[in-house]
Amino acid sequence: MTPLISLRHVSKTYFNGDLAVEVLHGVSLDIEAGEFVAIIGQSGSGKSTLMNILGCLDQPTEGDYLIDGERVSGFDTDELAALRRRTFGFVFQSYNLIPTASAQENVEVPAVYAGMSARDRHDRAEALLHQLKLGERLDHRPNQLSGGQQQRVSIARALMNGGRVVLADEPTGALDSQSGSDVMALLRDMNDKGHTIIVITHSREVAEQADRLIEIHDGRIVADRTKKSRANPEAAQALSQTVSEGSAAIADVTEAVKMAFRALRANLFRTVLTLLGIVIGVGSVVAMLAIGTGAQDSVLNRISSMGSDLLVVRPSMANFRGSAGGSNVTLVPADADAILEVPNVAFAVPELTSNVTVRRGNVDYQTSANGTVPQFTTAKSWKMQQGEFLTQDDMDTYAPVAVLGQTVVKTLFPDGDSPLGQYVLVNKIPFQVIGVMAEMGATSFGNDQDDVVLVPLTTGSMRLFGQRNVRTITVQVKDAAAIDITQQTIQALLDQRHKRQDTQITNMSSVREAFTETSNTMKLFLGSVAAISLLVGGIGVMNIMLVSVSERTREIGVRMATGARQRDILLQFIIEALVVSAIGGTLGVVLGLGVGALAGQFGMPVAFTLGPVALAFACAFLTGLVFGFLPARNASRLQPAVALSAD
Known part of the structure; x- marks a missing residue:
């Protein structure tokens, strides 16, 4: 019959720079299915290799190395992993159990990479541990088990996928004599059931318990003695047929997530520090963009309330002379009348402003007086709360009437009396209150729009301001599509009237567009600054994963020995990075929303939208993927033998 294992003139050389060290020298060896073999040799003899x-x-x-007559030397890493899954089980001297997993979870590891369902692997692991008298230790972690119990867990793990061939490396080396005897008895019992047992040891006493003893010295087999034939060749043949069926599936992603949580929980403080960078980064992005968007919306709403079909005419700054009303001497009410004649103009509202003292009873109050025309409320989209606004008759008769803003009303009439029909002194001149404006609030620059007294332009110009020059003329066009042409026509008209260009016209539509562009740039800047924190968090993820790979090198070797492919290890560590980033992203979103809500309580304009929140979380997730890939790739490329020998 074809031997189960066959070595033909196998040599192994290790290279250290230009130095070549040959450890095995042309070893030839056959092992039949169902044998109990001990390979004995001193340290450095080549038995571990x-x-x-x-x-x-x-x-x-x-x-050449052949298993069941098939040449193994040409297999790639995934094919070797599949061969280990379905053929080999390992019992290590130092047990090599995953410290963060329970006894049952350690036993299940080979079945995870074999694609066994969660229910089936739970049942099989539990049954194996019961057979090995560990039924009461299913949920115990390795540090809660004795050395003998840990070794029995590793034996159960070796049998999880069938364990056609069990390789035991110094299985009694770390145990007391009684535990060592128990382990050898277990190996003998497994051999009786058809498992091929290969024990690697330096102890003559342990080796003599095998049916066949192979002695190796300086990389060569110097003795091969068979004491008795195979215990149960029929069982070995049946076991071979059983475990050779089926094929490995992709490792269970949910199991990988659970492994990730266990690994992160094992180093909780380090995990928290890593999470902190991502939390701050995501929270900053969410909060800053929410505040930036809120500020932008607030200003745009105010601009929109003024209308995108408005033109505002002001004196040119180059000709500003600092008069009491803050206007140029050449901009006069007649200019507004002339502008009304321009095609596409609905109305033109001139305004003249000056600081005044308002008095009622014993209360004196400093405010501003605005001389304007009846179309003022339409131009400013400002509604009346009580009474009526100024009329054309008030303009024509120079009537001493006034309309008050809410701030002035609250100051002069604190007792809640209605101001309508009552008189107030404006710069010692009596004005009758005919109306009260609705509340407008402060501008984006903090100016109180309700702190104003509105009077007819003609009355104010003659009795309060002492001048006829106006500060601004607000023009509304009929067709917003032709606003640019109308602006050019008005500018040409004023230049002709004044014999020079001493005015400037602001197009509110252009202001809106310019502000939107500027605020978007500012939001991008704020987002970029916040993204730096996210970058720092990503570097933290890479750091924790690199450290994790370094600390868990032996665990990686165990997973590979139990059948994990390169992509399984890659997936495992990428998922760990993604879990960290997902947790950090979620906490960061909550933090950002909380900071934004708190800012809103203090009166700051805040606007939460799904876009920035989703973008911040997606960036955190992408950060985990990008910064976790390099450590994960390094882990997946480790050689099993090298990983298992790591300290």
């Missing part, structure tokens, strides 16, 4: 080659943890430099 031979075990790694037998278990497909390493490959020979020269020679």
Whole structure:
């Protein structure tokens, strides 16, 4: 019959720079299915290297290795992983259990990479542990088990996928004599059931318990003695047929997520510090963009309330002379009348402003008086709360009437009396209150729009301001599509009237567009500043994953020995990075929303939209993927034998 394991002139050479060290020298060996073999040798004899080659943890430099007559030397890493999954089980001297997992979870690891369903692997792991008298230790972690119990857990793990060949490396080396005897008895019992047992040891006493003893010295087999034939060749054949069926599936992603949480929980403080960088980054992005969007919307709403079909005419700054009303001497009410004649103009509202003292009873109050015309409320989109606004008759008769803003009303009439029909002194001149404006609030620059007294332009010009020059003329056009042409026509008209260009016209539509562009740039800047924190968080993710790979190198070796492919290890560590980033992103979104809500309580304009929140979380997730890939790739490219030998 074809031997289960066959080595033909196998050599293994390790290279350290230009230095070549040959550890195995042309080893030839056959092992039949169902044998109980002990390979004995002193330290440095090459027995561990031979075990790694037998278990497909390493490959020979020269020679052929065949399993069931199939040449293994040409297998790629995934094919070797599949061979380890369905053929080999490993029992290590130092147990090599995953410290963050329970006994049952450790036993289930090979089945995860074999694609066994969660229910089936739970049942099988529990049954194996019960058989090994560990039924009461299913949920115990390795540090809660004795050395003998840990070794039995590793034996159960070796049998999880069938364990056609069990490779035991110094299985009693770390145990007391009684525990060591128990382990050898378990191995003998497994051999009786058809498992091929290969024990690697330096102890003559342990080796003598095997049916066949192979002695290796300086990389060569110097003795091969068979004491008795195979215990149960029929069972070995049946076991071979059972475990060779089926194929491995992709590792369970949900199991990978659970492994990630266990690994992160094991280093909680370090995980929290890493999360902090992502939380601050995501929170900053969400909060800053919410505040920036709120400020932008607030200003745009005010501009929109003024209308995008408005033109505002002001004196040119180059000709500003600092008169009491803050206007140029050449801009006069007659200019507004002339502008009304321009095609596409609905109305033109001139305004003249000056600081005044308002008095009622014993209350004196400093405010501003605005001389204007009846179309003022339409131009400013400002509604009346009580009474009526100024009329054309008030303009024509120079009537001493006034309309008050809410701030002035609250100051002069604190007792709540209606101001309508009552008189107030404006710069010692009596004006009758005929109306009260609705509340407008402060501008984006903090100016109180309700702190004003509105009077007819003609009355104010003659009795309050002492001048006829106006500060601004607000023009509304009929067709907003032709606003640019209308602006050019008005500018040409004023230049002709004044014999020079001493006015400037602001197009509110252009102001809106300019502000939107500027605020978008500012939001991008704020988002970029906040993204720096996210970048720092990403570097933290890479750091924790690199450290994790370094600390868990032996665990990676165990996973590969139990059948994990490169992509399984890659997936495992990428998922760990994504879990960190997802948790940090979620907490960061909550923090950002909380900071934004708090800012809103203090009166800051805040606007939450789904876009920035989704973008921040997606960036956090992408950060985990990008910064977690390099450590994950490094982990997946480790050689099993090298990883298992790491300290």
